[in-house]
Amino acid sequence: MAQFYSAKRRNTTRDIITVTVDDLDPFGQGVARHQGKTLFIPGLLPQETAEVVITDDKRQFAHARVKRRLSQSPERVAPRCPHFGVCGGCQQQHVSEALQQRSKSQALARMMKQPVDEIISGPTWGYRRRARVGLNFAPRTQTLQMGFRKAGSNDLVDVHHCPVLAPRLEALLPGLRGCLSELQAVRRLGHVELVLAENGPLLVLRHLAPLSQADREKLERFSHSEQLSLFLAPESDKIAQVTGDAPWYESDGLRLSFSPRDFIQVNDAVNQQMVARAIEWLAVDATDRVLDLFCGMGNFTLPLAARAAEVVGVEGVATLVEKARENAALNGLSNVTFWHENLEEDVTRQPWAKAGFNKVLLDPARAGAPGVMQHILRLAPEKVVYVSCNPATLARDSEALRAGGYQITRLAMLDMFPHTGHLESMALIEKAPGG
Missing domain, CATH: 2.40.50.140 (Nucleic acid-binding proteins)
Known part of the structure; x- marks a missing residue:
């Protein structure tokens, strides 16, 4: 041929x-x-x-x-997880924790063209307080597969241990596998979401066909025996609570309630330090008017409001705005206002944009915040804290502020996801002398 x-x-x-x-x-x-x-x-x-x-x-x-x-680095360590190398969740369990942090800090410094001042870290194992676990019934073996995706594939790795999961969640895996395997609907299950709230674990089961009464009773018994809150998701955008209490977590000592599908930071220990460092860098006091962009349900907004004269939070997801307002009321904070606005559109026309702010915090998604940079320059705040999950967009957006007379005065690498390739960071940006 x-x-x-x-x-x-x-x-x-x-x-x-x-x-x-x-x-x-x-x-x-x-x-x-x-x-x-x-x-x-x-x-x-x-x-x-x-x-x-x-x-x-x-x-x-x-x-x-x-x-x-042909040779071995002294920084090579034995992976803790038996699934490492097949499961796509972790990429660096063979790397010493010191080298992981050093290489990420150096990469951040190169991208930002300035040194990293500090590394904010917490426990490197058992840190994940939320995970989405895939489910698949294998007809050939007549067994339920439960785990995470392989690297670069949609195939599941059948996971029995996950040392980066919070121990309370990892301990649920064997019993959960047994419970789900006994359901009549075992062939029609999508995935489970596990979340460790401050008041205990919760489980969301996505099922692709209606559950029988017998299946519901089995799930309820499992939830009671494991002391977890059970939610069912018959559709991708709908969930219903079956047992347990509404979940909540703490941010800087304040209580934030949330829905199981709401975004919360996966690493609680790093989140607590990150919020504290943002407050410290902004040097918030009772005379400040603070703007929090991409505010979510108030992770930063409410701790800022506990110290400032007034805080305004702006968020593009309506359900998170409602939850933020509930959390403000729950914590007795009346000096904070939340707006539901699309920050990718012309922000100058939005109601919050007309007010003056002397300090700004923003925590955007991976795409960054190019649409608000020029407006931040017009607001001319004394200090800006930018929390980033993508150093490339942090570098791009901060360059716009630098061109407008600002400079980065503090830069931290957030070790939010040890053993993975995720690189998160935060920067303090202040007016340059004469700027």
Whole structure:
């Protein structure tokens, strides 16, 4: 059979080459150089030499896989999870915690073009207080698979242990597997969401067909025996509470109620420090008017309101705005106002934008906040704290403020997701001298 090759196709070499890694990127890939090109190699650490095969050859860089490792870094550690390397949840369990934090801080410093002042971290195991666990009934084995997606795949890894889950949630896994396996609807289950609230764990079961009375009773018995709150989700956008109390968590000593589907920070220990550091950096006192953009249900807004003269929170998700108002009332805070507005639109036309603020906090999603940067400059606050889950958009947005006479005076790396490639950060941005 004749084979035809496109002249534009870049053939990937299968030759074995020997390289030594000299850096680690934020995603846990070793970085090496070969013939003037940067190679990214999963599984290798700085100081390690290995025989590798290039798998994807680009003009400026290439990806490679390890054929044989020839030396071992002193920063290599034994992964704690038996599913590591197959499950897509963690990428860096083979890396010492010190190297993980150092490589992420260095990557942040490079992107922001200035040094990182501090690393805000907490426990590196048992830190996840929420997780979505996939469910799949395997006809061939007639068993229920329960776990997380494989790296780069929709296939499930059948997980029995997860050391990054909060211990109270990890302890639920064996009993939950047994309970769900006994349901008549076992073939028609979607996923479960596990959340550890301050007042105990909760479980949301997404089911793809109506549950029989017998199935509901089994689930209720399980919820009582495990002392958790049970929610059922017959549709993707609807949930109904069956047992237990409404969940809540604390932010800076204030009580915030939430719905199981509401966004809350996964890492409670880092969240508490992050909120405290934002308050400290803003130096909030009883004379301040503070603006909190992308405020959610009030994670930062309410602690700010406990100290400031007035706080305004703006959020694009209507249900979170309602929850924020409830939480303000719950905590007896009358000096805070919440607005439901799309911050990607022209904010100058929005009601909150006409008021003066001397301090601003923003905590946007991965896309950042390009639509509000110019308006922040018009407000001319003394201080801005930007909390970011994407350093690329933090770098872009802060550049707009720098061009307007501001400078970053504090930069912190938030170790919100140890053992993963997620890099979160926060920056204090203040008027430059003469700005």
